Amino acid sequence: MIKGILKTSLRRLMALRVAAADSGCAILDGFYRPIKLVTTVAVVVSPPYTKADHVKYKYVEKRAEDPSVIVEELRLIREVASITKVDVIHIDITLRGLDLTTLTPDDIDLLNISSRAKDHLRTVLMLISADLKMIKEEIGVPVLALGKESTPVRLAELYTAVYSVAYAIKRSLKIGSTTLLGLPRAISIDIREGTIIARSLKPGEHDMLAKFRLEDPSILRKIMWREYPNPVATGFRVVEMRPIA
Amino acid sequence: MIKGILKTSLRRLMALRVAAADSGCAILDGFYRPIKLVTTVAVVVSPPYTKADHVKYKYVEKRAEDPSVIVEELRLIREVASITKVDVIHIDITLRGLDLTTLTPDDIDLLNISSRAKDHLRTVLMLISADLKMIKEEIGVPVLALGKESTPVRLAELYTAVYSVAYAIKRSLKIGSTTLLGLPRAISIDIREGTIIARSLKPGEHDMLAKFRLEDPSILRKIMWREYPNPVATGFRVVEMRPIA
Amino acid sequence: MIKGILKTSLRRLMALRVAAADSGCAILDGFYRPIKLVTTVAVVVSPPYTKADHVKYKYVEKRAEDPSVIVEELRLIREVASITKVDVIHIDITLRGLDLTTLTPDDIDLLNISSRAKDHLRTVLMLISADLKMIKEEIGVPVLALGKESTPVRLAELYTAVYSVAYAIKRSLKIGSTTLLGLPRAISIDIREGTIIARSLKPGEHDMLAKFRLEDPSILRKIMWREYPNPVATGFRVVEMRPIA
Structure with missing residues (x-):
C-alpha cells in the first residue's frame, strides 16, 4: 500500500x-482599443x-x-x-x-x-x-x-493567439476589409507554410510555443499581414490583416 | 458627406x-547616480x-x-x-x-x-x-x-538615447575625461559607421529602433566607449565614454 | 592633498x-513548491x-x-x-x-x-x-x-544558480533519484564541457554571466538533465536532474 x-x-x-x-486576443477599433x-x-x-x-x-x-x-x-x-x-x-x-x-x-x-x-x-x-x-x-x-x-494558463493564452489569427484571416476575407487583432501581452506570431505559430516574448518563456495548422492554407494567398507594437498599449503586439484586392 | x-x-x-x-538619459556621477x-x-x-x-x-x-x-x-x-x-x-x-x-x-x-x-x-x-x-x-x-x-512616448524615449550619446561624446572630448551616461530603462545602444543606434530590450518592442547619424563621424576615432549594467539600478544600462589620450 | x-x-x-x-535556488517537491x-x-x-x-x-x-x-x-x-x-x-x-x-x-x-x-x-x-x-x-x-x-546582488543571485546545479547533480547521484531545482527568476543555465553557466533572461542583463567548472566533470556522464518553465511560477525555470540508471 x-x-x-x-x-x-x-x-x-x-x-x-x-x-x-x-x-485572449481582441478585435480592435481604428484607435487600437479592444471591441471584443x-x-x-x-x-x-x-x-x-x-x-x-x-x-x-x-x-x-x-x-x-x-x-x-x-x-x-x-x-x-x-x-x-x-x-x-x-x-x-x-x-x-x-x-x-x-x-x-x-x-x-x-x-x-x-x-x-x-x-x-x-x-x-x-x-x-x-x-x-x-x-x-x-x-x-x-x-x-x-x-x-x-x-x-501559472505556466499552463499562459500556454492557454499563447494558444488563443493562433486561433484568433485564424479567426482574423477569415473575418478580413468575409468583410473585405482590414482587421486589427490585439494579441495578449508579450506574444508574437508568425505564419509559415499554412501553420500559425505563437511565441512568448516574456523572460523565461522562450521555449513555449503554440501552433495551429490551417485546414485550407490556400486562403493565406488572399491576405497580407504585418505585426507591430500597439501604439496605446506598450508590451502588446497588433496583427493587421488585409485582404488582397 | x-x-x-x-x-x-x-x-x-x-x-x-x-x-x-x-x-531621458542622465549624466551620472562616479557612484552611478543621476546628476542631470x-x-x-x-x-x-x-x-x-x-x-x-x-x-x-x-x-x-x-x-x-x-x-x-x-x-x-x-x-x-x-x-x-x-x-x-x-x-x-x-x-x-x-x-x-x-x-x-x-x-x-x-x-x-x-x-x-x-x-x-x-x-x-x-x-x-x-x-x-x-x-x-x-x-x-x-x-x-x-x-x-x-x-x-504609449508606444510613441517609448519611441521618443528611445530617441533620447541616440541624441544623448552624441552629447556624451562631445562632452567627453570637451572636458578631456570620462562621461558616464545613464540610458532609459531597458535600452541598449550601438555605434556603427558614424551612426548611433538605440534598441529597446523590453519584451514586445524588439523591432523599435532609433538612429542618429553624426555630422562629423571622425570624432568617433577620438573616443573609446563601452556599455554595461548600471550597478545601482538593475534593468538600466550605462554608457562609459572616454577620450583617447 | x-x-x-x-x-x-x-x-x-x-x-x-x-x-x-x-x-537563491530551491529544491522543489513534485508539485514544484520550494522545500529548502x-x-x-x-x-x-x-x-x-x-x-x-x-x-x-x-x-x-x-x-x-x-x-x-x-x-x-x-x-x-x-x-x-x-x-x-x-x-x-x-x-x-x-x-x-x-x-x-x-x-x-x-x-x-x-x-x-x-x-x-x-x-x-x-x-x-x-x-x-x-x-x-x-x-x-x-x-x-x-x-x-x-x-x-542592485546589479551586484543580481550577479550573486546568478552565481547561486551554478553552485546549486552542482549541488543538484551530487544530490541526484546520492539519492539515486530525480531532483527538481527551482532557479531564481529569469535565469537559465547550460552545462558544457564540465562547466555550468548561468545567464540572466531579464531585459538589460543579457551580458551578465556566472560560470563554475566542476572539479570532476566525469560525473556529468552519470546524469541526464533538462530545463523548463516552472508550471506554478511563471518567469521561473526548473532544472530536472536524473541519474542515468
Whole structure:
C-alpha cells in the first residue's frame, strides 16, 4: 500500500499533468482599443510545459470585461479534462493559488483583500459554483486560483493567439476589409507554410510555443499581414490583416 | 458627406498618426547616480510604430525631477506637429489615457487617486495650461495622458538615447575625461559607421529602433566607449565614454 | 592633498568596486513548491559588472523564509571583502538604498512604510547588528539596502544558480533519484564541457554571466538533465536532474 503511494508520488514527480484555461486576443477599433474578446482556450499540459498535449478552443466574441468568460473557461476545462487524466486544474483567477473547490464564504471574509475585491470574487464564484461542483464530482482534483503565476494558463493564452489569427484571416476575407487583432501581452506570431505559430516574448518563456495548422492554407494567398507594437498599449503586439484586392 | 467620413475613418484605421514626447538619459556621477537629465525628444509616428517619421530634440540639462521638463515636451510637440498633420498627441503623464484638453478641475477632484497625487497633477496642469490651450487651438486633437502605456512616448524615449550619446561624446572630448551616461530603462545602444543606434530590450518592442547619424563621424576615432549594467539600478544600462589620450 | 582626493575620485569613477550577497535556488517537491533554499553567494564586482572578480559560496539548506539567511549573507560578504578592497556593500534588503551602518531606531520610526514592515525591519537589523558593527570596523564602507535594484546582488543571485546545479547533480547521484531545482527568476543555465553557466533572461542583463567548472566533470556522464518553465511560477525555470540508471 505504502509502496503504491510512493509510486504515484514518483509518477507525479515525473509528470504533473495540468488542465488550464484562458481567454485572449481582441478585435480592435481604428484607435487600437479592444471591441471584443475573440477566443477561449483550455489545454492539458505535462512536463516540460512548453506546448499543449491537448487543446480545445471556442470563439467567444464577448466584451473583454464580461464576467461570464470564466464560465466558458471552466466548461472548456471540463471538456479537455475528459480526454485524459489530470492531476490539478489552474484557472485565470489570481488568489494566491487557493483551491476554489474547498473555499468557503467564511474563508473569503477572512482574506486580506479589499471589500470591493471580495464582492467581485463572490460574484465570480457564484457564476462558476455549478461548474466547480461538477469538476469536483467528475474530475476530483484541486482547482487552483494561480492566475498569471501559472505556466499552463499562459500556454492557454499563447494558444488563443493562433486561433484568433485564424479567426482574423477569415473575418478580413468575409468583410473585405482590414482587421486589427490585439494579441495578449508579450506574444508574437508568425505564419509559415499554412501553420500559425505563437511565441512568448516574456523572460523565461522562450521555449513555449503554440501552433495551429490551417485546414485550407490556400486562403493565406488572399491576405497580407504585418505585426507591430500597439501604439496605446506598450508590451502588446497588433496583427493587421488585409485582404488582397 | 457620409462617404467622406467613412473614408477618413478608413484612412485612420490604416494610419493613426501620433505626436509624442519624452525626456531621458542622465549624466551620472562616479557612484552611478543621476546628476542631470540630458535630452527631450518629440516624435511623429505612424504604423508600424517602430521608428519616427519626424523628430525634434533639445538638450535640456535639467535636474531629473524638475517639473518644467513637461513644458519643454509640450513645446517640442507643438514644433513637430507643425511639420505634418497628426490625429492625436500622447504625453508622458500616466492618468488612464484621459484627454488633458477636456479635463476640468472638478474632474481632478473626482479622480480615485491620493490627494498628494492630485496636488502634483494640479501643479503640472498649471505649468502646461498655456501650451495645452495653444495645442487645442493650433492642432485641435486630444492630448492623452497615456504615459508609459504609449508606444510613441517609448519611441521618443528611445530617441533620447541616440541624441544623448552624441552629447556624451562631445562632452567627453570637451572636458578631456570620462562621461558616464545613464540610458532609459531597458535600452541598449550601438555605434556603427558614424551612426548611433538605440534598441529597446523590453519584451514586445524588439523591432523599435532609433538612429542618429553624426555630422562629423571622425570624432568617433577620438573616443573609446563601452556599455554595461548600471550597478545601482538593475534593468538600466550605462554608457562609459572616454577620450583617447 | 586635494590632488590625492581627486585621484581617488577618478579611480572610483573608473572602478567602483562592490561587495554583495544573495541567496537563491530551491529544491522543489513534485508539485514544484520550494522545500529548502540551497545556496548563499557573496561576490566582489567591478566595471563592467557582468561577472564576479571574487566569489564565495555556502550551501545553506534552510527554509526559504528563514530570516537568518541574511546573517549568512553578511558573513560571506565579510569573507569576500577580506580578499580585496571594496568601496561599498550592497545587500538584499530593499529600503531605498539607505546605508544600514548609519540607520538608527529613530530613522526607522520615521520611515514611510507599514508598521508591520517596520517590525520586520527591526527583527532583521537586530539579527545582523553584530555583523554590521564588524563590517563598520573592519571594512568601513556603507552597506546599502538596494535589494533588487542592485546589479551586484543580481550577479550573486546568478552565481547561486551554478553552485546549486552542482549541488543538484551530487544530490541526484546520492539519492539515486530525480531532483527538481527551482532557479531564481529569469535565469537559465547550460552545462558544457564540465562547466555550468548561468545567464540572466531579464531585459538589460543579457551580458551578465556566472560560470563554475566542476572539479570532476566525469560525473556529468552519470546524469541526464533538462530545463523548463516552472508550471506554478511563471518567469521561473526548473532544472530536472536524473541519474542515468
